[in-house]
Amino acid sequence: MDRARDRDEEGRARSGRPRDGLGRPLAYGAQGVARQPEGVVRTPAGTVREAQRLLDAGMPFHAHEVFEDAWKSGPAGERDLWQGLAQLAVGLTHAARGNVTGGARLLRRGAVRVEEYARGGAETYGVDVAGVVEWARRLADRVAAADGAGALDAAAEAPRLRVSG
Structure with missing residues (x-):
């Protein structure tokens, strides 16, 4: 079936297919989860809070979109x-x-980028940078060692972005 390219309200190409909680496209007409709205400007604390909510719900793809807005x-x-x-959320x-190769690679790449903030001097908005970096590296090692042994439970593996919240 030849389908015209899906577009959003502004005419930009954007798939209209529903998505599951991990952002995978589903068949047209399938029941998906609500998409994360794009371009939302939040406070840094609001960003961390919303991303943590999505991570805890097993929706790291959606949490990535919150961080992308920030x-x-x-x-x-x-x-x-x-x-x-x-x-880290995409990893x-x-x-x-x-996807063990991509997951481990992105977890490690994100850890390197975030680790710069552990040195102090820059605002981290309560993010436990050292704890998140440690979580990412341990998970990357476990994912790589699993060598395709199966997917993991995103909600069970979600990081705690803040020490107390």
Whole structure:
């Protein structure tokens, strides 16, 4: 069947297929989860809170989109923090989908980017940077060692972004 390309309200190409909790496209007409709205400007605390809610719900792909909004709308000096957190969320997404190579690679790449903020001097908005980096590296090692043994449970493996919340 030849389908015209899906477009959003502004005419940009965007798949209209529903998605599951890990962002995988489903068949047209299938019941998916609500998409994360794009371009939402949140406070940094609101970003962390919303991303944690989505991670806890086993929806790291959606959490990545929240972090993406923060890096696009926030100050340039914070871009690496939000991009690194987004990479960690996408790494968890890939690992939950069973893509061990991509999952481990993105978890490690995100950990390197976020680790710069553990040195201090830059605002982290309560994110437990050292704890998140340790979580990412341990999970990357476990995912790589599993060598395709199956997908993991994204909600059970979700990081705690803050020590107390």
